Amino acid sequence: MTSTNAVHIQTHKYDNQILSFENSSQKSQNPKKMLPKTPHLSEFYCLILLLFLNIIHHSKAQPPTNGYTCTINSTTTNFPCQTYLLYRAKPPDFLDLASIADVFNVSRLTISKPSNISNPSSSLLPNQPLFIPISCGCHPVQNQTLKSISFANMTYTIKSGDTFYYVSSHIYGNLTTWQSTVIINPTVDVYNLTIGVDYNFPIFCKCPNNTQLRNNVNFLVTYVFQPNDSLSSIASLFGVTRQSIVDVNGNNFKPLDTVFVPISKLVKLNQPPGVPTNQTNSGSNQTIVVNRNNDHKGAVVGLGVGLGVSVLLLVLVSGLLVYRENQYRKKLKERDFEVISRQENVGKGSERRILKQLEQNMLLADVSETLDKYKIYEIDELRKATDGFDERKVIQGSVYKGCIEGKFYAIKKMKWNAYEELKILQKVNHGNLVRLEGFSIDPEDATCYLVYEFIENGSLHSWLHENKGKLNWKTRLRISTDIANGLQYIHEHTRPQVVHKDIKSSNILLDAKMRAKIANFGLARSGCNAITMHIVGTQGYIAPEYLTDGIVSPKMDVFSFGVILLELLSGREAIDEEGKVLWASAHEIWDCTDEAEKVKKLMEWIDKFLVKESCSVVALTNIMNVAVACVNKDPSKRPSMVDVVYALCKSDDLFYDISGNEFSTSPITAR
Numbered sequence: 001m002t003s004t005n006a007v008h009i010q011t012h013k014y015d016n017q018i019l020s021f022e023n024s025s026q027k028s029q030n031p032k033k034m035l036p037k038t039p040h041l042s043e044f045y046c047l048i049l050l051l052f053l054n055i056i057h058h059s060k061a062q063p064p065t066n067g068y069t070c071t072i073n074s075t076t077t078n079f080p081c082q083t084y085l086l087y088r089a090k091p092p093d094f095l096d097l098a099s100i101a102d103v104f105n106v107s108r109l110t111i112s113k114p115s116n117i118s119n120p121s122s123s124l125l126p127n128q129p130l131f132i133p134i135s136c137g138c139h140p141v142q143n144q145t146l147k148s149i150s151f152a153n154m155t156y157t158i159k160s161g162d163t164f165y166y167v168s169s170h171i172y173g174n175l176t177t178w179q180s181t182v183i184i185n186p187t188v189d190v191y192n193l194t195i196g197v198d199y200n201f202p203i204f205c206k207c208p209n210n211t212q213l214r215n216n217v218n219f220l221v222t223y224v225f226q227p228n229d230s231l232s233s234i235a236s237l238f239g240v241t242r243q244s245i246v247d248v249n250g251n252n253f254k255p256l257d258t259v260f261v262p263i264s265k266l267v268k269l270n271q272p273p274g275v276p277t278n279q280t281n282s283g284s285n286q287t288i289v290v291n292r293n294n295d296h297k298g299a300v301v302g303l304g305v306g307l308g309v310s311v312l313l314l315v316l317v318s319g320l321l322v323y324r325e326n327q328y329r330k331k332l333k334e335r336d337f338e339v340i341s342r343q344e345n346v347g348k349g350s351e352r353r354i355l356k357q358l359e360q361n362m363l364l365a366d367v368s369e370t371l372d373k374y375k376i377y378e379i380d381e382l383r384k385a386t387d388g389f390d391e392r393k394v395i396q397g398s399v400y401k402g403c404i405e406g407k408f409y410a411i412k413k414m415k416w417n418a419y420e421e422l423k424i425l426q427k428v429n430h431g432n433l434v435r436l437e438g439f440s441i442d443p444e445d446a447t448c449y450l451v452y453e454f455i456e457n458g459s460l461h462s463w464l465h466e467n468k469g470k471l472n473w474k475t476r477l478r479i480s481t482d483i484a485n486g487l488q489y490i491h492e493h494t495r496p497q498v499v500h501k502d503i504k505s506s507n508i509l510l511d512a513k514m515r516a517k518i519a520n521f522g523l524a525r526s527g528c529n530a531i532t533m534h535i536v537g538t539q540g541y542i543a544p545e546y547l548t549d550g551i552v553s554p555k556m557d558v559f560s561f562g563v564i565l566l567e568l569l570s571g572r573e574a575i576d577e578e579g580k581v582l583w584a585s586a587h588e589i590w591d592c593t594d595e596a597e598k599v600k601k602l603m604e605w606i607d608k609f610l611v612k613e614s615c616s617v618v619a620l621t622n623i624m625n626v627a628v629a630c631v632n633k634d635p636s637k638r639p640s641m642v643d644v645v646y647a648l649c650k651s652d653d654l655f656y657d658i659s660g661n662e663f664s665t666s667p668i669t670a671r
Helices: 003-027 041-061 095-102 108-112 164-171 177-183 210-214 231-238 241-248 283-292 294-342 348-370 379-385 419-425 460-465 473-492 542-548 555-569 580-592 595-605 617-630 643-647 652-659
Strands: 079-086 129-140 148-157 198-204 219-223 258-263 395-396 398-402 408-416 435-441 446-454 508-510 514-518
Touching: 095 108, 095 129, 095 643, 108 231, 108 419, 129 379, 129 473, 148 177, 164 198, 177 198, 198 514, 210 379, 210 395, 210 643, 219 231, 231 258, 241 258, 241 580, 241 643, 379 398, 395 617, 419 435, 460 508, 473 508, 473 514, 473 617, 473 643, 555 617, 555 643, 580 595, 580 617, 595 617, 617 643
Parallel strands: 079 219
Antiparallel strands: 079 129, 129 148, 148 198, 219 258, 395 398, 398 408, 408 446, 435 446, 508 514
């Protein structure tokens, strides 16, 4: 027993003495008879001291239920960062990688590879450990005591019977707390969660600081302290020293506490585990039990043999299933080639059609292995949903509104050039990106159909330029932060980086709550700092370096975002009828050296609808500063989306809007 545990037990002893003293005093009808012997004064002081130490011990052991504080744009800690958490498979709903991947907004492959699982489709054992990749960031929150906390943001769709406590503790396995979830969902009525609505859940995480990075600590893995754990057992599991864990977390833990384990690289997990986690104990304790009671030796041996046989049977069954699947695929290919051989004497048109069908079958098989989270729709199902792709169902361009099983979807029709878009879409999952639900391929003409979630309120372009005067200042500011958060995600939290390449107001969709989502990844590209000779995009939004030199980088998305900010401020199109681009006119206004003249020009230039709004000149000039910085002709002088998000989140107008409080500022007037 360690000295810490000894103090802990001793203080509980005095706790019980005082409890007994209080109870006997309360029950006493004759104080003179019932009052116990008064302790000596020195003993009383010792008692108080031990109780004080006990309070300190318990307060240190308590985890920060509201989250772990951090500093945005810190020079000592590198936010955001890619890290991992250790999650244990939970019966009955989370014993396969597909269901777990959905909960953590990742794909099965990103879990199976670091977790040393060869077959992502295999079943899992209860409590089987898994490494799950997460993107950890430092996020501002609305809390009186906390300014910002570090977490990986997960979206979860509420089901019947779910509560913040149940989802945090049971589904996410205490990797977060309901208290922290309430903080990042400040406007939500926790007693009346809406079924089918996505809520944010903050998974606790930390990024290594500069000192830790210099000491070869590349990850701080999030781990939940288990009832049978000790610091030594955790250190052994991750292949690190006990002291390294203490240096990061201290040494007072109790079950379900969060522990951040410093590692240089992931250890290889032994899959499947020979013994369930809740049966694991330290070797010394287990030996003591066996030596003290030889009668249990047979039971222990029998349990070991039984588990060994179970594991062997599991391996044999898994091998058989893999073999049968391979044989099935082989027979499918043989059958397809046999169909072609039987049609040798048919006309050219029929043969070409059969070859095309075989090609599409193979393409579909390849894609379905990558896009494990998405549903593959039958083409007849999509035809029925859109009334045969009737023109009346067209939303915009080649996108149709379809109804499948009573739910509306946006169905995008395109020729078979969607493979790159599909590869990118399977890597991203964020609340400010339009979600891909599934896809289909028509074997007749090789047409690909992408099925997206349906966004109710259409595009930002239509609200700004067709329904003028409908978006107030706070809504416009919130839309800008939504777009910025979506771009920050694809720039900072995907590997390799994703560049959208076609950010414009018509590709920004607004849902029922007027929250913005980025759509249309048809031109998106993985990787950055590349050069292309094939220039595509929309005039008015194209960055100068891309237009002249074909340079593809995240800074071209920053430029396009700046143009959207200018649209939100001015209510003007990105390019006018005379062919003059909006960002050029913004530079003309903002290049003025006289501050009073600059503000006067801004008031004449902004959307006249905003003149009626109660937003301050300071707020307008701050957003204009961000927009002009984004559309700088020199890409090296443009801010990153991390800097943009931070600048937008500092707006008082946005803070009060999200918090639900009213605010009052002076009306817009030129100073």
